[in-house]
Ligand SMILES: Nc1nc2c(ncn2[C@@H]2O[C@H](COP(=O)(O)OP(=O)(O)OP(=O)(O)O)[C@@H](O)[C@H]2O)c(=O)[nH]1
């Protein structure tokens with residue numbers, strides 16, 4: 001088992017030497033001979049590995065805390081394309097939201113377009129910035145002037161973006177050192193791309209050797225990488241990871257949390273996070289709905305409320321990423337944002353419906369019999385009649401599944417779906433679900449096997465079957 005875990009860790013880009021050390025440490029803390037026969041060895045190994053990994057991401061050093069009311073100069077370093085400029089803006093934005101006076105200095109004169117990138121990012125987020133497109137070519141001068149100016153103007157968070165180079169070239173390090181000497185940063189943040197695999201260690205060491213790295217930010221954790229390289233970065237720089245980058249957008253920056261990170265590294269998912277999310281939903285309030293589903297009823301309002309739940313849960317892929325065995329990238333962020341936007345659009349249409357339509361046991365019939373209703377809803381919500389019709393079609397499909405669910409005897413006995421469904425019933429349900437799914441969405445979910453797995457996981461993890469239903473409907477939003 002230990003061997004399997006170690007293989008998984010190496011696959012997640014954890015440095016081979018670190019894995020070897022971890023293995024020895026785990027062996028040392030567990031005395032297999034003395035272990036009582038009845039003890040669950042698997043669990044003990046797992047928890048020992050978990051503890052070791054937690055130790056590895058914790059350098060035992062407190063991260064730099066900016067001080068209010070004085071200038072805090074934060075310099076970013078990292079290889080080309082690691083995500084420095086993007087992360088600089090994200091961090092400035094993060095502090096700005098918390099009412100710190102934040103700004104950005106672009107000390108990258110190496111790459112053409114670097115200044116324009118900063119300008120564009122900052123303008124969008126209304127972050128004051130300093131830099132020069134052509135007149136000044138010395139990054140040290142720009143950095144010094146910019147920091148000077150912002151200090152005078154009373155800025156609290158002054159972020160200095162530096163240039164990256166393709167490899168760990170000497171010229172990059174000289175420039176970095178010169179900028180650092182000129183602006184005397186309070187904190188140097190090393191930005192590392194999670195997708196570079198085993199190269200992390202060498203890279204982190206090279207940077208730490210030259211400048212006094214104080215914190216680490218790992219970027220691109222929204223992709224395939226599990227981020228095992230982060231452990232090397234911590235070991236090599238002896239600095240804590242403070243944030244992780246989870247996307248290209250300005251708010252795709254999350255404070256680093258040890259436990260969820262380690263869980264994901266081990267492929268265990270973020271169960272705690274998932275439970276928190278599900279609890280936030282207050283599914284017990286859904287008893288009325290459960291009762292209705294038992295009887296095969298599902299109104300437009302029920303659908304509306306389920307959509308609301310999905311929106312409350314937040315991004316669909318974020319939820320999926322928390323479920324063990326599901327990678328976070330199972331649905332790309334772009335298509336997910338589209339899904340959310342579509343869901344919102346559907347809800348806007350339903351906002352234009354009246355109570356009679358929303359609460360009718362057969363809402364679809366109302367609309368098909370009196371087509372004037374379609375015209376009214378379309379006008380009320382500013383969409384085409386075709387879109388309203390599509391919404392009704394989608395609803396009809398849902399209602400049909402609910403009817404099937406209600407028809408399966410014993411499915412809801414005692415209200416707990418997980419306990420009462422047998423294999424055949426489950427298979428039947430899954431088939432129903434699959435038939436209704438958009439093939440592309442189904443594919444993204446890992447096909448039938450993925451769907452079944454998800455149903456099972458959700459039933460086991462969330463309370464009752466409703467969490468599962470709600471989540472499946474998230475998939476429909478993407479249609
Ligand atoms: N998916 C994803 N993309 C990211 C993330 N952070 C940065 N990127 C992308 O990575 C690319 C490079 O990012 P930059 O911020 O320009 O990198 P840089 O380190 O400033 O690059 P140089 O200035 O050339 O050294 C851009 O396309 C970013 O959108 C992240 O957390 N997730």
Ligand SMILES: [Mg+2]
Pocket residue numbers: 084085086108114161162163164
């Ligand atoms: Mg840059």
